[in-house]
Each structure stands twice: as C-alpha cells, then as structure tokens.
Amino acid sequence: MQTQLSNPIGVFDSGVGGLTVVRALMERLPFENIIYFGDTARVPYGVKSIETIALYAREITQFLLQQQVKLLIVACNTMAAVAYQVIQDLSPVPVLDVISAGARTAAAVTRVKYVGVIGTPATINSNAYARAIHRYDSEIRIFSQACPLFVPLVEEGWLDHMVTRLTAQEYLKPVLCHEIDTLVLGCTHYPLLKPLLQEVAGEGIQLVDSAEAMAEQTAAVLSEKNLWNPERVLPDYRFYVTDVPLRFQSIGERFLGRTLSNVRVIKW
Amino acid sequence: MQTQLSNPIGVFDSGVGGLTVVRALMERLPFENIIYFGDTARVPYGVKSIETIALYAREITQFLLQQQVKLLIVACNTMAAVAYQVIQDLSPVPVLDVISAGARTAAAVTRVKYVGVIGTPATINSNAYARAIHRYDSEIRIFSQACPLFVPLVEEGWLDHMVTRLTAQEYLKPVLCHEIDTLVLGCTHYPLLKPLLQEVAGEGIQLVDSAEAMAEQTAAVLSEKNLWNPERVLPDYRFYVTDVPLRFQSIGERFLGRTLSNVRVIKW
Numbered sequence: 001m002q003t004q005l006s007n008p009i010g011v012f013d014s015g016v017g018g019l020t021v022v023r024a025l026m027e028r029l030p031f032e033n034i035i036y037f038g039d040t041a042r043v044p045y046g047v048k049s050i051e052t053i054a055l056y057a058r059e060i061t062q063f064l065l066q067q068q069v070k071l072l073i074v075a076c077n078t079m080a081a082v083a084y085q086v087i088q089d090l091s092p093v094p095v096l097d098v099i100s101a102g103a104r105t106a107a108a109v110t111r112v113k114y115v116g117v118i119g120t121p122a123t124i125n126s127n128a129y130a131r132a133i134h135r136y137d138s139e140i141r142i143f144s145q146a147c148p149l150f151v152p153l154v155e156e157g158w159l160d161h162m163v164t165r166l167t168a169q170e171y172l173k174p175v176l177c178h179e180i181d182t183l184v185l186g187c188t189h190y191p192l193l194k195p196l197l198q199e200v201a202g203e204g205i206q207l208v209d210s211a212e213a214m215a216e217q218t219a220a221v222l223s224e225k226n227l228w229n230p231e232r233v234l235p236d237y238r239f240y241v242t243d244v245p246l247r248f249q250s251i252g253e254r255f256l257g258r259t260l261s262n263v264r265v266i267k268w
Numbered sequence: 269m270q271t272q273l274s275n276p277i278g279v280f281d282s283g284v285g286g287l288t289v290v291r292a293l294m295e296r297l298p299f300e301n302i303i304y305f306g307d308t309a310r311v312p313y314g315v316k317s318i319e320t321i322a323l324y325a326r327e328i329t330q331f332l333l334q335q336q337v338k339l340l341i342v343a344c345n346t347m348a349a350v351a352y353q354v355i356q357d358l359s360p361v362p363v364l365d366v367i368s369a370g371a372r373t374a375a376a377v378t379r380v381k382y383v384g385v386i387g388t389p390a391t392i393n394s395n396a397y398a399r400a401i402h403r404y405d406s407e408i409r410i411f412s413q414a415c416p417l418f419v420p421l422v423e424e425g426w427l428d429h430m431v432t433r434l435t436a437q438e439y440l441k442p443v444l445c446h447e448i449d450t451l452v453l454g455c456t457h458y459p460l461l462k463p464l465l466q467e468v469a470g471e472g473i474q475l476v477d478s479a480e481a482m483a484e485q486t487a488a489v490l491s492e493k494n495l496w497n498p499e500r501v502l503p504d505y506r507f508y509v510t511d512v513p514l515r516f517q518s519i520g521e522r523f524l525g526r527t528l529s530n531v532r533v534i535k536w
Contacts, residue, residue: 041477042310047513052309121514151429152420161416163438166431245315245390 003070003093005229008033008125008236009218010069012019012060014045017151017188018075019255020211021098026074026237028215030224032194032198032229032255033236035067041268044151045078045143046120046187053122057083059268061090063240069093070227073218077119077187077210081128099123099219100208102184103132107238109206110182112141116205117144119186120151129186143178147171154189155251168193168200176201184208192254271361272336276504277486278302280328280333284516285419285456286343288479289366293341295506296483297490300497302480303335309511310417314388314455317400318499321390321475325326325351327536329358331508337361338495343484345387349396362489366389366523369485370452370478371400377474378408378450384443384473385412387454388419397454411446415439415455418472422457422517428464436461442471444490452476452523460522507531 009029011022015038022036037060041047046055057079064072072095074080074087080097088095106115117129124146133140149167158164175183183205185191191209198207222228229235241248244265253258277297279290283527290304305328307313313321325347332340340363342348342355342528346366346402348470356363385397392414402409421432441449450492451473453459459477490496497503509516518530 018431041316047515048309049511049513052511125514130453149417149420152417156416163431163434170431243317244321245317245392247315 002066003227005070005227006033006231007070007122008238009071009073010035010037010064010067011073011075011133012037012064012079013075013188014056014078016038016040016043016252016255019252020188020191021073021075021214023255023257024211024215025218028219031232031235034238035064035069036237036239037064038239038241040066040241040248043078043122046122046148046151048122050082054083054086057174058090061087063266065091065093067245071096071218071221071268073214074098075188075214077123081123081126094225096214096221098188098210098214099128099132099186101213102186102208103129104136104217105213106182106184106208107133107136107140109208112181113137113140115140115142116178116180116183117142117186118147118150118171118175118183118190119144121146121148123186129184131155134210143170143175143180145156145175149191152191154192157254160179160191164202167195169242172197172200172264181206187238218226222235237262240266242268244268271337273338273495274301274499275336275338276303276506277339277341278303278305278332278335279343280305280332280347281343281456282307282313282324282346284308284520284523287520288456288459289341289343289482291523291525292359292479292483293486294307296487299307299500299503300492302506303332303337304507304509305332305503307508308509308513308516313344314386314390314416314419314529316352316390321347321352324421325355326358331534333359333361335342339364339486339489341457341482342366345486347390349391349394354489360391362523363374363488364482364492365481365486366456366478367396367400367454369481370454370487371397372404373481374452374476375404376399377476380447380449381405381408382446382448383408383410384446384451385410385454386415386439386443386451386458387412389414389416389455395505397452403495409446411448413439413443419457422460425522432461432464433468436465440465440468450474452477453478462480505530508534510534510536
C-alpha cells in the first residue's frame, strides 16, 4: 500500500485533552492535515480498568485507519500507558505516543537526573513514564504522583485559582522534596496549568509539556520516513467525537487555542 | 404477572455514588433484597448529552427488569433529571427516583420557601429539581448551582480538606446570599460532604440528603402497594458494575459504609 503524503495525521484521545496536542501540531506542522478523535462519550479513561481501555483503544484505532491516516498519534497518556502495544499491533502506519515523546525530552533536559512525573491515577500506576524514561537513561531516578483533581479543575476553568494552587501544592509536595530539576506534565490537560505549576514548582524546575514534545517528535518522524505533506495549501482539520457534552465548545476551544469547527459526532 | 414479594429492589446509578442510596435503603428496609447496578465503565454521566444518557438508562433498565425486580430506583440524579420518562415507559414495575424524593422533602421542610439546590452540571441545567419542587409547592423560589468539582473531591477522599472547603465556599456563595433555609444535596456523592457543607452553609440551613429522602419514599411506596418482603431472613445484596475501576473497592466502601462483597462485572 502506497501512503499518500497528503493523508491526514490521526490524533486520538479519550476526550478533549488531546486538543492541546493538536494545537502544538498545528503550530509545528502548519501544512499537515489532521483528524482528531475524542471519545467524549466514554471519557475519562484515567479511572477505568486496563481491559476496558485496551478495548476502546482498539475501536478508535480501527476507525482512524479507515480514514486513511498516514501516522497515528496516541495523545491520551492513559491509552499510551496501558494500550500502546495493542494499537501498534493493529496499525500498518507508524504509531507515536505522548509518553515516549515526553520521556525522551525529560531524559534530554534533566541535569541532576532526578525527574518528577505527574498524571492521572491510571497513567501513574502503570509506571509507563518510568519505563519510557529508563529506555533513554537508566540512571534517572523518577518520582511520580497521581493528581486526579487536575483534570476536573482544568475543565472547570480554574486555571489560576486559589483552590487549584492549594491542590497543586499538596500534590507536588512529595515530589518536590526530592530536589528534582525536571517535571513531566504527563496528562494532556496539564499544559493549561503550566503557569500555575511553574510557580508552585519554582523557577529552578523545567516543566516538560508533552504536547510540545509530541509535536517535535512528529516532525522528526515525518522527516525520517519522508512523510511530509508537500502541498502548501490550507490544511483540513476534522474533529470526531462520540458525544457533544455540556460545555464542549468552550472547553475544547480553551484547549485548542482557537475556534473549534468541523466537529462530527459518531454514535457507537 | 404476579410480583413475588421477595423479589429484589433494583437500584441503579451511573457509578458508585448510588451506593449512598443503597446504604440508606439497607438501614431503613433491613429485610429487602437489593440489586445494585453501577455503570462504572461509562461514569460520569453528568457531563454527557441527554441522548446518550437516555440510551444508557434504557439499557440498564432492561437489564434490571430481567433480574425480576419488584421496584426500580433511579439513584443517579442525572438519569432521573433527563431520562426518567424513558425508564418509566419501559417499566411494568413502579419507578422511584432521587429527584422526586429530595424535592418532596425539601418542599416539606422549608419555612421561608427559599430553597437552594446543588448538583452536577447536567442535573442543574435540566432544571429537574425546580420542576419537581414546584409540583409540591409552586410558591417556592429555587436557587441552584452546579458544583462539578464535588464528585472528584469526594472520590479523592478529601471530605474535610481545605481545598474542598474553599471550593464549597465559592460554589455556595451565590446560593447562600438569597437567605435560603433549605439546601438540597442533588447528587448521590454529596452526602459524604454533609458535615463540611453544613459548616459552610451555617447552622440555620437544613440540608436535604436525597439518599435518606429516597429510603423514606421507598418505604412509603412499599406500604402503599403492599410490596414489603414478608421474609425475615438475612437479605441478599448483589452489586453489578460494568467495570472495576481503580480504587473501586475503597471508594465503594466509603459510600456504602460497610464491606462491599458479591460484586459481579458485566461486560457490554
């Protein structure tokens, strides 16, 4: 099968969080067509069992492959943590994921080799970031912390609120006491908390935004595999969701950083 | 069809929150058999569209009817708010719901006829509590507030935490400024926040716990329809869930107030 270079990049997520990855891709790869799939009817994945997450990941992968994507990006940390292999086994096109991207950047950035990782309970319990970081440098010590309240706080829009600051102080305390110099934001919702988290963590700590790391790695893979779209026209962006939840538009636009149009609902 | 009096009461919810209703039923109706269904694979419903919630409600109703329940209790405020009619149309047995139960108690309790209602965004946006309260007394003025962070705060176990207190102060401020004397806890998670909410609201305000109101109304309907189980043996409790999420056991037992056993997983 010959891959069409103008075929879209498929990005998928359990909900709207992956739109932070789409935003980073739009900025870094301005001529690539993108199809986004957000499983908004079944979000959040972060508290579900591994079997259920793997089943959902398989369904979404099949859907995006039918749309002729040339590359698959797993923008959901939870799916990347527990279902990456399932997705790769299904896919004839390259599969990239936010965890590898964030891990690679973290390993490159840390000097003291003490790295903090924050994410949903499922991501943290899976230990996937630790394994991925150790693939790049096995000497790095990793201190991780599940932060289940950050997603609802971001969706509430309390990005610079005293409640969010107190919550961040409480969650980060056990991580910060280890004198890390790098903190991986291991959930696509967290880039919106970057200013607040930087303040709580202190200036000496480098935050690794996995959406930006993902866009960088995608650019590298497009070069390596000669998959860049040669067309220099306005790209096509399509957004598939399994439900249009309350406040979807406003939350989605906060993540994407621009107007969200061309949204189609798939009912399963 | 002759209803067997020893048949179980079917209680259903989008997740584990409805276990607060089961707890109240166990205390109020100690000889009734109970089947609980928690749709833990698809929780939370509170942010999904009305169509999706109605579809799920239909599936669960059919499942419980197959289990020969003698009475159906919709313990999920969100389902009661947007899918009550769908459930009732399907069911040959009586259907009770937390919203009617809470509304009836609120109407009976308020003296100044200013009532506050808090719940998930879907419950509050549906305006179902206002409609239900007005069926009992159309003169009551209702002030409602969506509190999307309360569910994750309860599931995090921060029942008496500064973050929860600050969040409650912020959410309740616009409601409390109307000098209400009654506050309906319109979500099955909220009974666990009762002590904190009572403190934030102040002693002059009567909290209506919809789980307790539900148990009272169930007792009344069992009497009215002659449906009490005459057997005086240890009742049978069965719990069906669609997934066993992380921390399910500990969160479930916090809601139920006792050991959670006899849990079966249904895969759809």
